[in-house]
Amino acid sequence: MMIGIEALTFAYPNQPPVFQDFSWQVAAGEAWAVIGPSGCGKSTLLYLIAGLRQPRAGRLSVSGQPVPRPRASTGLILQDYGLLPWATVWENVALVMRLGRLYRAKSGPPDGSRPYPRADIGADQVDRWLLRLGIADLRDKFPNQISGGQRQRTAIARSLLQQPNLLLMDEPFSSLDALSREDLQRLTIELQRETGVTTLVVTHNIEEAVYMGRRILVLGRAPNTHAWVIDNPGAGAPAYRGRPAYWDKCAELRAALEAGAEAAAAETARVAAAAPAAAATEASGGAS
Amino acid sequence: MRRRDLALAFVGLLVAWQLVAWLAKVNVLPGPWPVALALLHALPRGLGLHFLVSGWRVVASVVLAMVTAVPAGLALGQSRLFGRLFSPVVYILYPIPKIVFLPVILLLLGIGNVSKVFMIYLVLFFQILVVVRDAASNLRPELLYSVRSLGAGRRALFRFVYLPATVPAALTALRVSVGTAIAVLFFAESFATTSGLGYYIMVESWGRLAYPEMYAGVVAMSLLGLLLYFIIDGLERRLAPWMFAREA
Numbered sequence: 113m114m115i116g117i118e119a120l121t122f123a124y125p126n127q128p129p130v131f132q133d134f135s136w137q138v139a140a141g142e143a144w145a146v147i148g149p150s151g152c153g154k155s156t157l158l159y160l161i162a163g164l165r166q167p168r169a170g171r172l173s174v175s176g177q178p179v180p181r182p183r184a185s186t187g188l189i190l191q192d193y194g195l196l197p198w199a200t201v202w203e204n205v206a207l208v209m210r211l212g213r214l215y216r217a218k219s220g221p222p223d224g225s226r227p228y229p230r231a232d233i234g235a236d237q238v239d240r241w242l243l244r245l246g247i248a249d250l251r252d253k254f255p256n257q258i259s260g261g262q263r264q265r266t267a268i269a270r271s272l273l274q275q276p277n278l279l280l281m282d283e284p285f286s287s288l289d290a291l292s293r294e295d296l297q298r299l300t301i302e303l304q305r306e307t308g309v310t311t312l313v314v315t316h317n318i319e320e321a322v323y324m325g326r327r328i329l330v331l332g333r334a335p336n337t338h339a340w341v342i343d344n345p346g347a348g349a350p351a352y353r354g355r356p357a358y359w360d361k362c363a364e365l366r367a368a369l370e371a372g373a374e375a376a377a378a379e380t381a382r383v384a385a386a387a388p389a390a391a392a393t394e395a396s397g398g399a400s
Numbered sequence: 401m402r403r404r405d406l407a408l409a410f411v412g413l414l415v416a417w418q419l420v421a422w423l424a425k426v427n428v429l430p431g432p433w434p435v436a437l438a439l440l441h442a443l444p445r446g447l448g449l450h451f452l453v454s455g456w457r458v459v460a461s462v463v464l465a466m467v468t469a470v471p472a473g474l475a476l477g478q479s480r481l482f483g484r485l486f487s488p489v490v491y492i493l494y495p496i497p498k499i500v501f502l503p504v505i506l507l508l509l510g511i512g513n514v515s516k517v518f519m520i521y522l523v524l525f526f527q528i529l530v531v532v533r534d535a536a537s538n539l540r541p542e543l544l545y546s547v548r549s550l551g552a553g554r555r556a557l558f559r560f561v562y563l564p565a566t567v568p569a570a571l572t573a574l575r576v577s578v579g580t581a582i583a584v585l586f587f588a589e590s591f592a593t594t595s596g597l598g599y600y601i602m603v604e605s606w607g608r609l610a611y612p613e614m615y616a617g618v619v620a621m622s623l624l625g626l627l628l629y630f631i632i633d634g635l636e637r638r639l640a641p642w643m644f645a646r647e648a
Contacts, residue, residue: 162549184551194546198564198642207550207560214556229551254642267546274550 113176114140114278114310115161120170122153122160129335130156133170136329136339138312140277143304143348145325146314147365148372152331154314158280161312162188174278184211184229187271187279187309191287194267195255201262202251205241205270209233212274229274241269245299261292265299272303279304281313285320294353297323301348318369322361323353330365332372342368430612438612439619447600451620453513454589454597458581458628461517462574465524470570473529474562477536487533494530498522499584511592519588520581527577528570535569536562568640575632582625597621 115138123129130153138144146154159165160172163179163186172179174186182188195204212229242248245265250258255266264284271279281300285293297320304311313324321328328342344361352358414432421431439447475482476490502519509515539561547561589598597620605614637644 159545162545164545164548182549182551186549188546188549190542190546193540193542196543196547196561196564198567198640207547210560211550211552211556214559215551215553227551254645256642257645270550280549 114138114142114174115312116171116173116176118171120160120167120172122156122165122167129168131167132335132337134336134339135170138310140310141308142310143301143324143326144310144312144329145321145327145347146312146329146331147316147318147321147325147369148331149333149369150316151334153334153336154316154331155282157331158188158282158312158314161278162186162280181227183227184274185276185278187274187276189264189267189271189279189281189284191283192260192263195263195270197255200252200254201247201258201266202238202242204255204266205273206235206238208270208273209235209238233273237273241273245269259292260288261296264288264296268296268300268303272307272309275307276309279309279311281311283314283316286315286317293320298350300324301350305348318362318365319353322358322365323347328365330368330372340368340372427611430615434612435615435619439616442613442616443620446604447597447616447620450595450597450600450617451624453595454585454621455624455627457513457516457589457596458520458578458585458624460513461520461524461581462578462628464517464521465528466570466574469525469528470532470566473532473570474536474558474566476529477533477538477566478558478562483533483537490526490529490533494526498526499587502588506592516585516588516593516596520584523584524574524577524581527580528573531569531573532566535566539565568636568643571632571636571640575629575636578628578632579625582621582628586621597624 115136117134117136120131120134121129122131146157148154156165160167161174161179163174163182166180174183177183179186188194196207199207208229212231212233215228216231218228239248242251245268247258247262247265247269250262250266255263258266267284284300285296288296300311300313301324303309311324313320315321315324322344324347326344326347328344330340330342332340342361342365346352346355346357346361418431418433421429443451476486477483499519501522505515505519505522509518544557544561547557552560585596586598586601589596590602593599597617601614601617601621605611605617
């Protein structure tokens with residue numbers, strides 16, 4: 113089990129809970145998409161798994177360990193602003209190498225759950241990842257000199273350099289133009305297959321979720337009490353986007369999101385009517 | 401900015417100065433030529449030494465301000481606890497014109513170098529502190545999340561994020577306040593002292609109505625400011641090259 117979430121409750125200070133008694137499991141090597149309306153807690157879920165937020169109640173474990181702080185074997189890629197503006201492409205990727213050297217004394221075994229980055233990364237590996245991501249020519253450019261797609265390639269190279277076993281992506285391609293977005297979606301799928309890294313892509317885009325997630329977690333309006341999962345075994349094939357099955361799945365996901373919104377509205381009305389707590393209206397779907 | 405444009409601007413200013421001198425026709429306003437002669441004449445006869453003394457005082461204060469205000473600003477901007485404890489103090493002290501403490505400083509630290517260096521230091525310290533603090537606390541959370549997710553702890557964040565992020569801020573603060581620093585220096589040197597450009601201008605020249613010499617002192621003080629400005633510019637290009645990188 114890569115990610116285990118049991119009866120998790122989380123709320124921001126002075127706000128109603130985003131997750132309440134929420135359980136969800138992710139097996140190693142899976143490719144997930146997480147989708148839901150704005151403010152549903154998609155990013156919060158990612159930050160919880162990344163160790164950047166702590167659950168208020170319940171258990172959350174990654175590789176069987178709780179995550180009181182970010183661990184180096186989890187890669188995190190955000191929509192933007194993740195790169196050091198004062199460092200070149202090469203330096204941004206090599207940051208992982210320099211961190212590893214800074215924490216050399218604390219560096220644990222190279223595999224498994226590592227709080228600190230690997231100490232055994234060399235400059236040749238930095239070059240190799242730049243080459244693999246097609247950004248070797250940009251090595252001396254600063255982030256403000258390259259395109260959004262190239263910046264995300266840099267961020268991906270940096271994350272993969274530390275050989276993570278879990279890759280978390282928060283709306284990674286939503287600020288890119290359509291072609292760069294499709295390009296990077298394809299590349300991410302390729303890299304996922306090459307490295308076997310467990311991936312979680314948070315998105316608000318139905319097509320992206322269906323293209324990238326072999327399993328899709330649908331979140332509704334907060335509080336989320338139930339993991340609603342749609343299986344999507346066709347995802348991960350580069351040609352999937354053109355097939356009828358792909359469009360069918362998009363339609364299914366759209367219906368699920370709409371049903372979720374309706375269920376949430378009904379739930380809100382029901383709570384407002386001060387009815388006793390009971391199981392919320394549930395639509396179809398294989399909850400894990 | 402190109403060198404040629406700078407040279408043109410320089411010549412233009414000289415011409416304007418000459419025109420004003422011709423039109424005014426008073427001995428309080430000599431043209432650039434007699435002032436240049438006076439400058440060349442005075443430099444080896446004391447003015448050069450005054451220039452060095454003043455330069456030393458400013459540079460010492462700047463260095464002192466940088467090595468104390470940058471870490472203090474980083475601490476305030478990075479740690480919520482420090483910020484909460486000291487930000488109100490800084491908020492109250494920042495707008496106080498530090499120059500009003502000059503009499504007290506002269507009484508406590510004497511009329512030598514120490515009082516002048518401390519006076520300028522006091523002015524610079526708060527300017528740099530506030531700018532560095534804001535630069536450190538305004539870092540995008542996404543950047544901090546990303547670097548923390550690579551396994552960076554407090555030490556690494558400090559080394560790879562906070563410190564480089566505040567370099568341009570500190571240099572900008574310095575660039576803005578170097579003019580103020582020299583103004584404060586001029587004021588501090590203009591009485592109760594026996595050296596420095598302020599002394600040269602106010603006591604040695606103005607005091608005996610030697611106007612070309614006085615202007616030689618003014619030019620020397622301007623050159624000091626310009627020189628510091630150039631140095632800060634060079635440092636910025638060297639330490640913060642990404643600020644000058646052309647956008648894609």
